[in-house]
Amino acid sequence: MTSLRAGLLGIGMMGRHHARILRDVDGVDLVAVADPGGDPHRVAGGLEVLPDVHGLIDAGIDIAVVAIPTRFHAEAALALADAGIHTLVEKPIAEDTETGRKVAQTFEERGLVGVVGHVERFNPALQQLRQRLEAGDAGDVYQIATRRQSSFPTRIGDVGVAKDLATHDVDLTAWVAQALYASVSAQTAHKSGREHEDMISITGRLRNGVITNHLINWLSPMKERVTVVTGERGTFIADTATGDLTFFANGTVALEWESVSSFRGVSEGDVTRFAFAKKEPLRAELEAFRDAVNGQPTQLSSMSEAAHTLEVVEAALRSAGDGGALVVTDAVT
Template identity: 30%
Template sequence: MIRVGVIGVGAMGQHHVRIYNEMEGVELVSISDVDQKRVEELADQYGVKAFTDYNKLLEEDLDAVSIVVPTTLHKKVTLDAINSNTNVLVEKPIADTLENADIMIEAAEKAGLTLMIGHIERFNPATSKMKEIIESGLLGKIVSISTRRVGPYNPRIRDVGIILDLGVHDIDAISYMYASNVSEVYAIAGKDIHSQEDHASIMLRFGDDRAGLASTNWLTPHKVRQMEVIGVHGVGYLDYIDQTVTIHDAKWVRNAKVEKGEPLEKELEHFIDCIRTGKKPIVSGVEGKHALNVALAAIESYKTNKIVNIK
């Protein structure tokens, strides 16, 4: 039985709690949040212990913990978890700075513990299907991948702008589809309703003249989560919300068979499996750091109006 806890039970953290509670071979032991009323109500609902001090949760001899707290707190909470010999899944982005990401990665490696980053779109069944199609060669050489991740503003997001909150999803997703890291980034962005950027167009360069374009904003009144993959033999369209993949080529329009499922459930199952087997997670600290590196470079790019090379 894998003993788990959740630190941070806001909108996203509550889903971690729900899914762990339903998983076979997993015991949800305790949850923590600075909001005492919220954490106690949720603990009563699931019959687990509640703490407002997460360090008390880490004294519960847990095997694993989900960290779902503001980005600026990721390093501190992760290090405290690692110091208590607990495997960690921390929500994206991995950290607020590259230096903090390095510290987290090094600490987990030194302790021999799993550090997984919650880039949830990696676990969307439509993502898996599109990746499979690309690797099959059906679309030929892929030359361009573009994404749209837009929707209304969520007032709970205050500590980061849209590039770190939403754009980082697609930076990671496009890199994953290419199986390659970004070499250059150029971004145009601005802020109209938020203290930081609330709309952005992020151009990504990969090797072999391959391009990526991530368009994102908090200004669109309806939610859109889509990807377009252009190859020399065809085009693929992915809808993350509907979990559909459609392929267009010179002769056919075909809908791929996608076994639909909840991405977060698949993500947490993978995390638990990594703990049981010792295998490396699909999104390790290294992949999480790359997405953060590119996102921070995109912010630098729009502020300086310059192309930024990714080191």
């Protein structure tokens, strides 16, 4: 089988990792890179650093990865669609929902594979979590809560923490629960003197009734990436920084201390930390992109799903601007 000729737009902090992995994915040849800022991380190797997306297109590529600042995503993606090139765009899909929907519609109308790099779908802990929830290991799911906290990444300047990080949590929650968002409310804070928010707290409800909560900021001197799923049989905790998944089961042994049992509702049962293979999420995502182009089903985020994720985040920002008022979202299918 002939290898897919790949082009990479953007070889900065994120693009350098795409470059490393694309060179090592079977069935893919990285033949062109482009970045108007040059090659600060020296990942181009023997390839010429082209100035823009049009240079990539002229190189005769089959697939492209777009890893440039958010405000340039749509323009680059639409140019690639016009050229008939299957494309993976880093999240978020675009600066705003309307533009994201336009990009998604364009790829769909052209019959092209258009996906968005919501890489948490390929985190081994979350993949295991989704499988176990689907199998009913937690019983009915009541709540999904996430925490994504760290210091400010200097590479981000064109969006706030909501569009940069909350998009991860919104997408992974909907994907793990296999349900779209119905409504959200939120509060934001601006504590570091930047134009965009650096802290957001989002509360929501999915269309299947599951309650959601997301705490996200760029103001913490440590890095935390945690997803907690509470159900009728116990609680799963996925640490996506380490790829670990642990299940805290509800107790089956009756407590002798009646007043405590009554107060707590459930008792503490067995704790299980699961062992499973752990592939680098970005590698798994790029392999899935290759597979999608070759006609295989994958768990990649479609552009329409990514537009819904962006819509939810923008609804949260509107809610915060209106004092935390509830905002109902429009489901994108």
